[in-house]
Amino acid sequence: MDAPTNAIESAATRDAAPVRHNVLLSLRVNGEEAEAYVAPYKTLLEVLREDFAHTGTKHGCELGECGACAVLLDGQPVLSCLTLALECEGRAVETIEGLARGTELHPLQVAFADHGGSQCGYCTPGVIMTAKGLLDAEPNPSRERIKEALSGNLCRCTGYQQIVESVEAAARVMREEKRGAKP
């Protein structure tokens, strides 16, 4: 924090508030084309929440420390608070809002609701998206592997155990669904 007494402002910043020019950003959010003129300094997190009204993605630090803002960018988990929105031009972003098919919840969402994976629910969107990234790549991860994949997502309520159990339960359901779909 700057010491206000020491903060000597340059004439430029004092007298002329910067006029900020917004920039056109186009990307896919949960499979839909999304386009907006956004402030160029904004992170993907800010654009999702403020410009696209996707408030399902949360923030806990905006410094890349907590994982609450995790989303999938071209299928890979990223921290949206550390991703400049303009770097996402033309790319595909997947958020918690895009997981359900209509009113039918994704197996991860069902499992988190049913198995105590979510208490206050604030870390939940980031955890679920990170878990989805894992299960899409590894349908049958070990318990250790799940813990490793989620180790960047802080949760203060659950002690992680019911989160891990939820991911395991969802993985089972997803594998069964896949087997059912094959023949």
Add this chain to the structure above:
Amino acid sequence: MNAPEKPRQKARFDTIGKARRRVDGRAKAIGQQRFADDLVLPRMLHAKLLRSPHPHATVESVDVSRAQAHRGVHLVLTGAEFPVPYGIMPVSQDEYPLARERVRLVGDPVAAVIAVDEQTATEALRLIEVKYRLLPTIASPEEGLAHPEPRIHDYGEQGNIHRNQAYEFGDVEEALARSDHVFEDLFFYEGNTHLPMEQQASLASIEGDGKLLLQTSTQNPHYLHRQLARVLQLPAAHIRVIATANGGGFGGKCDPGNHEFVVSKAALMLGRPVKICLTREEVFYQHRGRHPVLMKFRTGVTKDGRLTAIHLQTLLDGGAYGSHGPASTFYTGVLTPVTYELPRFKFEACRVFTNKPACGPKRGHGTPQPRFGQEVQLDKIAHTLGLDPAEMRLRMVTKPDSLTASWLRIGSNGLAECIEKAVEMSGWKTRRGKLGPGRGLGLACSAYMCGAGVSIYWNKLPHSAVQLLLDRSGQVTVYCGATEIGQGSDDVLAALTAEALGIDPVNVRVVTGDTGITPIDLGSYSSRVTIMMGNAALQAASRVRDLLAAAAAEALETLPDRVVFSQDRVFAGEDSGKSMTFVEAIAAAEGKFGTIASVGSYAPPKPPGRYKGAGVGPSPAYTFSACVVETEVDPVTGWITVPKIWIAHDIGRALNPVLARGQVIGSVYMGLGEALMEEQAFRRLPPKLSGALVHRNPSMLDYKSLTSLDMPEVEVALIEDPDPNCPYGAKEAGQGPLLPVMPALANAIHDAVGVRIDEVPITPDKVLAALAKKAKGEAPRVGPERFPAVPYPEPTFVLPPWEGGDGNELKGRKAA
């Protein structure tokens, strides 16, 4: 009002005890749960706070002219706009929304900018010129005791002592003198913070009728409502506070926050919605977390390990404001006698102001610190006397329906069963001492309250109230001021209402935490919600059930008291062939009595202690826990690994086992984090950089907490022995299970490598230091070495119940 409702007996429960999806589970899993910062209103402005960079200074002047002129700025506020102080307790009205003359910590807000967006507001903060005159700082309670000047506050006991108190229940020196052994130990518990995942956020707006609406992340909308009325000088009825879903609380959102007053005032002045969301760094300054506490235990025991007396002294680092401090000071002692039979008890406590973020209530409020000391000391006693620590504890657990030396009434008590269960699950008897070098098991216990027996402000009114409204469409709406902070209180309300009315909880609409709509509940603190809200809900439910039963009985040709409510139907007693749907029963009752609604309320029983100060500690019921921690210690690095934790918790009855287990595991997690790494620590900058006292780690990266990889498997046993004071017998689960974890870990480390770490957090460097001492033949211990001379007052002397006392203070102490 005191007698809890006795639900009419059904052969079995429909809802209670079954694993169910919580009522808000779906919204949380799909990203639809709306937290305060998710709210957006048309024409909304954004606020940012200018915070002091100095830990202690007088504010000589604040020049906001340049900020006011900055493009996009709508308003700049300073302390001049806020003449009235506030504080969560009537005796700690010592904070201003924006500093008026003095800043007392790095982070104290001095001014606020309200602008079109956060970016503009942040720019304008840098245009505010504040002249400070620096004052010497107090960094610790020891410094505060040694330096009565400058006083951080012009109130308190004396100098920088905020609270200072002493109680003695029976002649403790006499009891210690005739004890076979007296153990004297010092312990230190470092401060730590709640670190809720959600940063505090608030949105103030003016509703169509011209009244203020504040939607905010708070655990205590009712207390905030009262404080807003006071600070803003408005009738309370013209203010509505909605507690939005909290992204974690843990006590950190109990105090009113500066930012809540600032956005409210700004909205009132501008007539536009104003939002603020604290940054993570600001959340560390708002704090109100675990007090750092230095403790001295002098404990007398017989040669077979029974307690004769405890003399406990505590010294609390309060930080810069009163906050919940008067209560926290009591809580560093009052629950000490609840676990084991203790004939006599003396408790002295002192809270000192320091130039750091104010400490307050964190999960366990004041009790984890002395519980750590007490349970580690018991382990030392057991080892010295050659006793099994579990057996020694089992022989002296408090009895159900008993009084403590300090006149707390203990109702149901499952501690013995908890110890037995934890011992059994962990293989304590067969595995302890046989795990090989560097590995060990440690055991500890605790007790906690199910709701504070006395409100934060003195009154004789209900602590919780519930309103229930039914209509012919089948809608059952239950209203309560209780606040969901993630613990599942909305689910508890739905489940209890549903059980009492024999309907599916999904058919109950829950409306909570809204002072404009819901009847008053004091808030989510002291593990009070399940018990107090629950008893109020059962009273309300029994009243509408009586109306429905009277109407249904006519249609079913039976007597009202034979009507049974179950599975969304209403049955004619034993004749299951004669029934109607619940919706038909509502319609029948509505036809007979008019609109069907009821209220219920609850106030805790009057505590038996009658001495001044007897109001802190009593509770309608107490929970008990026993925990065994397994640990592996690397003797080369001091690294501590915890492979597994077993915990048994006496919950009375688990209303929803999924949630109850989650509360217990979450408590263990938070306790283990405190035991191993969490610390809210401070340092002085070098003199050439002003010597200021600054937070060492105000970020989530530097403030260490356990990740999924660090967290061991936790095996939970819920001990169910329904408590007659509690709704369907259900006691708390959100705080109690945290408390035994820290001492169990310390005891496990001793079992593993034979060293005592008498302070929290227990870090590898401390283990290594203790191992080095052990290798040199010195006492293998790391912990505080001295306890300063604290000018505790003469104790209030009260005779324990078994020495002929009546619960009153005995003036002219020990004269008898």
